[in-house]
Amino acid sequence: MYEQISHSLLNDILVELRQKSKPQNLQLFYTRLGANFYAIYSLFHTLYGNRPDFKEHLRNLVETLMRQYVNRPSHLRKMDLEREKDHNWFLSQKWVGMALYCDGYADNLKGMLSRLNYLQELGVNLVHIMPICDCPQGKSDGGYAVRDYRKIDCRFGTFKDFDKLVASMKKRDMLLVLDVVVNHTSDQHEWAERAREGDKTYQDYYFIFDDRSIPDIYEESMPEVFPETAPGNFTWDEKMGKWAMTVFNHYQWDLNYQNPAVLIEMLDIILFWANHGADILRMDAVAFLWKKIGSSCQNEREAHLILQLMKDCCQVTAPGVLFIAEAIVSPTEIIKYFGEDAINAKECEIAYNATYMALLWDAVATKKAILLNIGIQNIPQKLERATWLNYARSHDDIGLGFSDADIVSAGYEPLSHRRFLIDYFTGNFEGSLAAGLAFGRNLETGDARISGSLASLAGLKHALVNNDANATSTAIKIILLLHGMILSFGGIPMLYYGDAIGTLNDDSYLDDESKSTDNRWAHRPKMDWNRAMLRTQPGTVEYSIFCAVKKMIAVRKEIPAFADRNNRELLNVDNPHLFVFSRFDQINNSPRVLVVGNFDDEPQPLKLPPLQHMGFFQYELIRDLLSGETLHVADESLICPARSFYWLQA
Ligand code: GLC
Ligand code: GLC
Numbered sequence: 001m002y003e004q005i006s007h008s009l010l011n012d013i014l015v016e017l018r019q020k021s022k023p024q025n026l027q028l029f030y031t032r033l034g035a036n037f038y039a040i041y042s043l044f045h046t047l048y049g050n051r052p053d054f055k056e057h058l059r060n061l062v063e064t065l066m067r068q069y070v071n072r073p074s075h076l077r078k079m080d081l082e083r084e085k086d087h088n089w090f091l092s093q094k095w096v097g098m099a100l101y102c103d104g105y106a107d108n109l110k111g112m113l114s115r116l117n118y119l120q121e122l123g124v125n126l127v128h129i130m131p132i133c134d135c136p137q138g139k140s141d142g143g144y145a146v147r148d149y150r151k152i153d154c155r156f157g158t159f160k161d162f163d164k165l166v167a168s169m170k171k172r173d174m175l176l177v178l179d180v181v182v183n184h185t186s187d188q189h190e191w192a193e194r195a196r197e198g199d200k201t202y203q204d205y206y207f208i209f210d211d212r213s214i215p216d217i218y219e220e221s222m223p224e225v226f227p228e229t230a231p232g233n234f235t236w237d238e239k240m241g242k243w244a245m246t247v248f249n250h251y252q253w254d255l256n257y258q259n260p261a262v263l264i265e266m267l268d269i270i271l272f273w274a275n276h277g278a279d280i281l282r283m284d285a286v287a288f289l290w291k292k293i294g295s296s297c298q299n300e301r302e303a304h305l306i307l308q309l310m311k312d313c314c315q316v317t318a319p320g321v322l323f324i325a326e327a328i329v330s331p332t333e334i335i336k337y338f339g340e341d342a343i344n345a346k347e348c349e350i351a352y353n354a355t356y357m358a359l360l361w362d363a364v365a366t367k368k369a370i371l372l373n374i375g376i377q378n379i380p381q382k383l384e385r386a387t388w389l390n391y392a393r394s395h396d397d398i399g400l401g402f403s404d405a406d407i408v409s410a411g412y413e414p415l416s417h418r419r420f421l422i423d424y425f426t427g428n429f430e431g432s433l434a435a436g437l438a439f440g441r442n443l444e445t446g447d448a449r450i451s452g453s454l455a456s457l458a459g460l461k462h463a464l465v466n467n468d469a470n471a472t473s474t475a476i477k478i479i480l481l482l483h484g485m486i487l488s489f490g491g492i493p494m495l496y497y498g499d500a501i502g503t504l505n506d507d508s509y510l511d512d513e514s515k516s517t518d519n520r521w522a523h524r525p526k527m528d529w530n531r532a533m534l535r536t537q538p539g540t541v542e543y544s545i546f547c548a549v550k551k552m553i554a555v556r557k558e559i560p561a562f563a564d565r566n567n568r569e570l571l572n573v574d575n576p577h578l579f580v581f582s583r584f585d586q587i588n589n590s591p592r593v594l595v596v597g598n599f600d601d602e603p604q605p606l607k608l609p610p611l612q613h614m615g616f617f618q619y620e621l622i623r624d625l626l627s628g629e630t631l632h633v634a635d636e637s638l639i640c641p642a643r644s645f646y647w648l649q650a
Contacts, residue, residue, distance in 0.1 A: 017059075017066060026066070029065075044057075048260045065271075065317045072317065073275065083319070087385065090387065095492050100130065101129075101130045109156050109157035109162050116168060126175040126492065130142065130395060132156050133146045134147045135186060136251070163277075175280060177280040178280075179282045180283055191206075204256065205265075210242055218233060230246070230249045271314065280322045287328070290303040299333045325338075331401075331402070334355060337351045338383050353489075355376075358401050359376065360372065361421070362421060363579065364478055366599070390494065392485075393454040396520060397449035400449070415446070422448045426438050433461075437522055438450065439520060453499070455503055456504050460476070463475045488583065491564050498528075500545055505525075506526070562593070578599075579595075582595070593649055600642060604642075605638065609636050
């Protein structure tokens with residue numbers, strides 16, 4: 001849209017910037033800036049228009065976009081053009097991701113280079129390397145307390161190692177996902193240090209208060225993220241003699257986006273990593289970006305405006321780069337991080353499907369898909385050109401983030417059902433073999449989340465300790481069932497390192513003082529490469545899991561209906577243990593795929609006539625896409641084995 005006020009302002013800014021800079025070929029930059037400027041201006045004006053220094057900040061914003069465009073390497077500019085032409089490229093079923101710590105997985109960045117082949121063997125072609133920026137040792141929150149956004153932590157290596165890794169990944173057609181920790185910095189970041197020394201400019205980068213009067217009002221409505229280890233949302237800084245807002249750990253200071261300088265700094269950092277070759281940026285803790293007295297300080301409208309602004313700006317300088325929203329919030333809130341009221345995503349193209357993740361674990365514990373069915377049905381439709389990141393485990397705890405209303409519809413009582421889930425996964429429920437740990441228990445609300453590796457939560461640890469072959473086989477089935485669900489749902493599946501070889505909880509964090517109180521470290525292990533070798537040895541647990549996951553990945557990539565074009569239909573079947581949906585493909589018109597997951601410990605029948613009646617599934621001949629075998633149908637029912645799943649085609 002052409003709008004006079006914003007464009008005449010832009011013209012002034014460009015005249016000024018052109019006088020300062022060397023001549024460059026900026027034609028593409030200008031086209032994109034022109035296309036996005038009215039949106040950028042409007043968002044910036046909504047957020048900061050009442051400030052006397054508004055124009056100056058807007059000028060700095062445009063200068064940042066232009067400077068980083070000039071810095072953008074030519075091969076990345078070329079990639080931008082390719083991705084603009086093929087703008088739905090990331091919806092394809094050919095992408096399969098894995099999240100890993102570069103030190104946990106391969107010691108360091110150099111080591112990563114020689115471990116890419118393991119990922120390729122499995123079929124992984126999108127790698128989320130967990131935060132690599134410089135962090136204070138011991139007070140790093142696993143990399144999420146950044147001291148210097150433009151420096152690689154020396155424990156991981158150097159920029160030279162990083163560039164080599166990126167170059168090798170590009171050659172292998174592997175995508176790189178990196179974090180941008182947008183919500184907070186370490187209390188040792190230069191900005192925090194300056195604030196501590198009394199520099200008002202940098203105190204304005206954070207939420208700093210002389211006394212408790214304002215913090216106390218905030219606290220009335222703010223929940224706590226880490227109630228056990230970091231209670232409260234403010235921390236007293238002795239040297240500064242003031243309070244800082246610290247929603248996460250005491251050493252993580254929340255950034256103040258009411259200050260446009262903070263937004264511009266962060267945008268510069270986003271573009272810095274985009275220019276270093278990140279294909280996708282994971283925007284950390286985005287639900288927390290805007291703080292408002294009297295609110296929970298999560299999911300505020302302005303948090304969305306900031307993300308939209310970041311997206312619009314990124315599209316000017318590095319349009320090929322995508323954003324992932326890490327917003328682990330309620331289903332109706334998560335969906336908004338794609339952007340609202342638009343055909344195309346306006347904020348983040350990808351969002352963590354935390355709802356699906358939590359619902360899958362509910363189905364594992366209850367052995368029923370009742371809540372899973374209801375919960376998925378109630379996730380609002382997402383936009384086109386937006387996709388889920390589907391995962392079963394990550395480096396974080398599992399929050400039971402489904403809605404109470406859904407729990408009630410499923411026939412449970414919310415409080416006791418959540419309590420049951422915690423008991424189940426911590427192994428405190430009759431018959432449960434899960435070996436999880438309660439995380440972030442809130443004594444006031446009774447809330448808790450769950451830590452533990454996928455395999456340990458699935459019962460593998462206890463099964464192996466008890467030398468119980470049946471239990472081992474069940475645990476493996478659960479592990480595969482969860483992978484089968486995230487690989488077929490629609491979206492980018494994000495595996496977690498170690499899960500494809502059944503990695504158990506790692507208790508060594510208990511010996512490290514800086515980790516012992518945060519049991520998320522139980523599932524952030526060192527990759528055991530000796531165990532990984534067993535993946536080639538039939539009869540081992542590692543072999544059973546690895547080969548099956550590898551097969552699923554290979555098959556997924558061949559099924560066009562598994563691309564995410566909002567082409568999933570949830571099917572109501574009259575068996576509470578089954579989760580059944582169909583995937584269809586309007587574009588190539590390839591046959592539908594019926595996905596059937598059985599969460600029960602017993603085989604369960606799926607009645608086929610109702611499905612055939614719905615007109616899309618002929619059951620005379622049903623082929624299981626994974627085994628390639630034709631399935632036997634007796635009494636018009638298909639029997640799905642215990643804790644198993646099928647991907648079926650007529
Ligand atoms: C994100 C990370 C989590 C971290 C938190 C604070 O949610 O995933 O590990 O503790 O942000 O940075
Ligand atoms: C909360 C936050 C999420 C963070 C997690 C860390 O769930 O919403 O962003 O990753 O805590 O445990």
